[in-house]
Amino acid sequence: MSDASASNAVGAAHSIAALDSDDEVLSGEAVAIEVQPVGLFFRTLGALIDAVLSWAVFLGYIAVRYWMLGAFGDHALDGILSVLALVTAFVIVPCTIETLTHGRSLGKLAVGGRIVRIDGGAAGFRHALIRSLIGVFETYLTFGAVAFLTAAFTARSQRLGDLVAGTYSQKVRTPRLAARVLMMPQGLESWAAIADVARMPDRLARRISQYLDSSPQLLPAARARIAHELLTEASAYISPLPAAPPEAVLVAATVLRRERERRALALADARVQRLSGVDVGV
Template sequence: MSSSPNTDALASGHLDDDDEVLSGEAVAIEVQPVGVFLRSLGAAIDMLLAWALFLGYIAVRYWMIGATADAALDRILSVLALVTSFVLVPCAVETLTHGRSLGKLAVGGRIVRVDGGAAGFRHAFIRALIGVLEIYMTLGAIAFLTAAFSARSQRLGDLVAGTYSQRVRTPALPFRVPAMPAGLEPWAAIADVARMPDRLARRISQFLENAPQLLPASRARIAQDLLTEASAYISPVPAAPAEAVLIAATVLRRQRERRALALADDRVERLSGVRVGD
C-alpha cells in the first residue's frame, strides 16, 4: 500500500487550504463543501416546493375568484405570488433556519459564509434574487455550470453573496481507544508523561489514526521524528519501537487526564453540593 501526499500531509498535521477556513482566532477549521450533484438535488427539491407554492396560489385563485376577477388586479396578484414563491419564501426560510431548507436538509448541507460564519438575511436575499435568473429562468443551467467550475461548488448567487454549501451530515467516525502496548505495562507504572503542546499532540493523534495507511518505511520515519520531538515530555523513554512508545504515551496521558477531570468533578461536588452533569 502506497502513501499519497495527502496522507503524509495529514500525518504531519497539515491541511489543504481548499478544505479549511481560518476563523477569527486564526484557527484553521476543516470543512467539507457539498458536491455539485448533491447541491443540484437539493436545489431541485426546493424548486419543486416553490413551484408547488405558486401553483397552489393559482388553484386557490380560480377556486375562490374564478374567471371573473379584474385583469389588472389578477396581474398584480400573480406578480406578488411569483415574488413570494421564488424570492421571499426561500429568503425567509434560509434566514430563519440559518442556511437550511428542505432540500438542504435532504442532502445534509447548510449555507454558510466563506469564512465559516452563519449566513444572514443579506446573504439569503442575494442568493434568492439571483436564483430567479440562474435557477428558475434557465432551469438551473447557469447554477449547475457555475457550481461545476468553482472550488466549493458555489453557484452564481453564492459567489456574489460570499457563501457556499457546507456539509453538516458526515459519517460517524469510529471511536477507537488505543490500548497500552504489550510489554510496556511496567514502564507505564513509573513513567511520567507531561502535557505536550497542542500542535504536537494533534500531530501524534493524526499519525496514529492514519498509520495503517502508510508505507512501513514512511511509518517508521514519521514515528521516529514524532518521538524525537515528544521525548522531552516523556521520562524515561522506554527502549521500544517509536510507534509503540507514542501509543503508550498517549494512553498514559489520556488516563491521567481522565483521572484529573474526575477528581476535579468530585471536588466541585463536595464544595457545591451539586452533582456535575445534572
C-alpha cells in the same frame, strides 16, 4: 483492493497528513476549527429538491390565478398575479425559509447541509436575500448551468450566489465513527512511566488521533508513510523517544497523554469537591 478503494484511501491519507486551510475557520479565540462543506453532488441534489418546492408553489399560484380569473373575469389582475407568483415562489419563499431556519431548507435538511457565512457564523436575512435573487438567474434562467459550473470550480462547492453573499453550505450531519479503544502497546509500559508528552500541541495530537482512527482503512504503504511523518513531527515533543515502530509510538503517546489528562481532571474535581465541602461546613 480496487482502484476506487485505493484512491479513497490515499485521499483520506492526504486529508490526515495536512489540514486544508479552505476547510478551517477561526473562532473568536483565534482557534482553527475544521469544517466540512457539502460536496457538489449533494448540493445539486438539495438544490433540485428546493427547486421542486419552488415550482410547486408557483404552480399553486397559477391555479389560484386561473380560479380568480374565472370568478372575477378581471384580466388586469392576470399580470399582477403572474409577477406575484414568480417573486413569491422563487425569491420570497426560499429567502423566508432560509432566514427562519438559519440557513436550512427542505433540500439542505435532506442532504445534511446548512448555509453559513465564510467565517462559520450563522447566515442572516441579507445573505438569504442575495442568494435568492441571484439564484433566479443562475438556477432557473440558465437551468442550473451557471450554478453547477460555479460550484464545480470552487473549493467549497459555492454557487454564484454564495460567492456574492459570502456563504457556503456546511455539512452538519456526519456519519458516526465506531469507537476505537487504544491500549498501551506491549513493551512500552516502562517507557510510559518516565515519558513526557505534555508539551505536544493540541492540533498535532488531534491529527494523530485522526490518523489512528482511520489507519485500518488506509493502504499499508500510505499507513506507514503517514505514521513516519507524524512521528517525525511529534518527536520534538516526546521525551525520551522509544525504540519502537512509528505507529506503536504514536499509540503509546496518545494513550499516555489521554491518561494523564484524565488523571489531572480527576484531581481537579476532587479538589473542587474538597473545597466545596469545607465551604459548606463553615
